[in-house]
Amino acid sequence: MSLYDVPDGVEIRGRYDNQFAQILTRDALEFVAGLQREFRDQVRYVMECRREAKKRYNSGGSPGFDPATKFVREGDWKCAPVPPAVADRSVEITGPVERKMIINALNCGAKVFMADFEDALSPSWENLMRGQVNLRDAVNKTITFHDQARNRVYKLNDTIAKLFVRPRGWHLPEAHIIIDGEPAIGCLVDFGLYFYHNHVMYRSAHGAGFGPFFYLPKMEHSREARIWNNVFERAERTAGINRGSIRVTVLIETLPAVFQMDEMLYELRDHSVGLNCGRWDYIFSYIKTFQAHPDRLLPDRVQVGMAQHFMRCYSDLLIRTCHRRGVHAMGGMAAQIPIRDDPAANEAALELVRKDKLREVRAGHDGTWAAHPGLIQPILEVFTSNMAGKANQIQTATREDADAITEEDLMQMPRGTRSMEGLRLNTRVGIQYLAAWLTGTGSVPLYNLMEDAATAEISRVQNWQWIKFGTVLNGDGVKIRVTPELFAKVVEEEMERIKREVGMEKFTRGLYREAGKIFAKQCTVPELDDFLTLDAYNLIVVHHPKTSASL
CATH class of the missing domain: 1.20.1220.12 (Malate synthase, domain III)
Structure with a gap:
């Protein structure tokens, strides 16, 4: 029987597979275990801070701007310059780390593909490990897929999107990898295995403004961003690449995080390339944060769009914060998919997407998200025709009017009906x-x-x-x-x-x-x-x- 070769203190409880063994090497697992051992106590602490905050909110409290970090919000500092390789992020596509999806997304004409180990992926052992194999092949540009049903072979074009990777959030364990007797921290597994195989083993192809690039999900406080920053610095030392080579975009998708945007960028200022409006999770977080508040009941979810005051203020403040610090302000997801059997309904859906993206680009966003390749060209046309030939709007859309946004603006109850x-x-x-x-x-x-x-x-x-x-x-x-x-x-x-x-x-x-x-x-x-x-x-x-x- 074949076995994974693991370092001391590490146990693999997932199914053995020869391809997985190329990912779960002794050296790669040693790297992941090192991250776990160095940062697990810090992760436990931030999870306890989340629980304490939840108790405050459930007792009638609300999130807000932290007086102790006012100096950060008011300080005149900037993040490291955005690398030219990702200056243009006008349209990004997201999807799971499934093989055919990766090829199609990299080929579809989007500027960025965010390969997702988080919300778009069911984190089974098979999905996670095959995802790592797929990304290794994508980085090496050897990835292919044979669709037997269509007798068609998929492979990468000469020009492809920039690859960003989203690991899981801090709260999720990886129960198939045990380190020192406890489940590994899921995001350190996702990050660690991907980084080791694609940026430690092949360091000469990366760094110097060409990545690697990541998205960071589900954070609530800048102390969580500080851990990520320390993870990145350790990883860069291991790979022998310059400090700041790793560049990341933070999803602002929890209500507490909207009051910590400056602070998160400050903690990640050598590594950040922006913030993103993760608007669906943000709505979820609004309800969860105010779960014990009977006066904070939202209307039907289809009515909670960006026209609602609290959502518009969230977007405007994110743009102001990012551009003040010299990084991208990314818009939200267009979740529509083509309606193939109804041309009229399909055109109506596309028109809704265009209107939403026109609102974003005019508000000052530098780019936006789509869930389906069929939306890329319509969205790209909206952004490119409204950005006057520029790669982004960091220097032009300063949104100083957003300085007047208050805590109450960011928490105002949305209007609508419940049905x-x-x-x-x-x-x-x-x-x-x-x-x-x-x-x-x-x-x-x-x-x-x-x-x-x-x-x-x-x-x-x-x-x-x-x-x-x-x-x-x-x-x-x-x-x-x-x-x-x-x-x-x-x-x-x-x-x-x-x-x-x-x-x-x-x-x-x-x-x-x-x-x-x-x-x-x-x-x-x-x-x-x-x-x-x-x-x-x-x-x-x-x-x-x-x-x-x-x-």
Whole structure:
């Protein structure tokens, strides 16, 4: 029986595979274990700080600007200059680290492809390790994919997008890799294996403004950014590349983080190339932050767009902060996907995308996100035609008017109605997404939108809050109070609708019933779990206890 060759203190409990063994080498695991040992206590501390903040919010408190770091917000400092290689980020595409997706995304005409180990990926052992193999091949430009059904071979074009990689958030473990008797920190596994194989082993091809490039998710405070900065500095020393070679964009996708944008950029000032409006997770975080506040109930999620005051202020302040510090202010995700069987509906959806992206570029964003290759050219046309031939708007869109944005502006309750259809849509989307996630798919097309963990989280926490406070739904013209009994009836009815929509055969083969039970439980528990995927993660962990040995 083949075994992974591991250093002392490391155990692999995932399935053995010859390709995976090329990633899980002794030296690479030694690098990951070194990161874990140096930073695990710091990670524990920031997780405890999150729990303490949650207690404050649940006791009636709110996030806000920290008086102790006023000097950072008011200081006249800038981040390191943006490297010319990524000066133009007008349109970026995101997706999981699946082989065909990587090739198509790098080829699609986008300026950047963000390869995602986080919200768009179900973190099974197979997905994570195959993702590392795929990225190694992409960096080496040897990646190909043979689609046997179409008898077509996919390979990279001569000109491709710049590759950014998003590791998981600090909160997620990697239960298949045990270091000193405890699960590894997921993001250090993702970062460490990718960095080691693509930037330690091949250092001559990188550095000097050509990366590597990363996106950092789910942070709530600058102390979390400080850990990442220290991780990067250690990695650069190991690789023998210049300090600041690693460049990162932070997703501002939690409500507490919007009050820490200057501070995060300051901690990462030698490594940062900007901030991004992770708007779907941001809506999720707003509900989660105010989960104990009955006066902070959001309307149906389809009504919580960028026209809402708190969302517009979030975007404007991010632009002002980034441009003041000399880095990119990236816009949010266009989640629409082409509607192939209805040209009129497809054009209407594209027009919504164009309007949203026109709003972003006129507000001052330097670029934006899309979930599907079919959106790249329409979005690129909007941005290039409105940026006067410039690669970005860092020097021109200063947005000094955003200096007047207050804490209350950033937390103002959105206007709108709450409806039975909103409750049903949340339930339908949440169950179908979770069913796909449990079977290994983390990015799912549903009702002409690409759904990932962020939108599933909105569905879950909004249902939970409406049930907890017995919210009265009035958006359908009839007032009805949300109760556990009503929700149980909705779950039952939406399960039947899902069965009709996907077909009996697919419903029976899939994990829809299991997903329905998990989702219903998550929406009705007395205390809201921080993340849906933490509860579900144990269901996709498959241990093979005799796959590694220290030789």
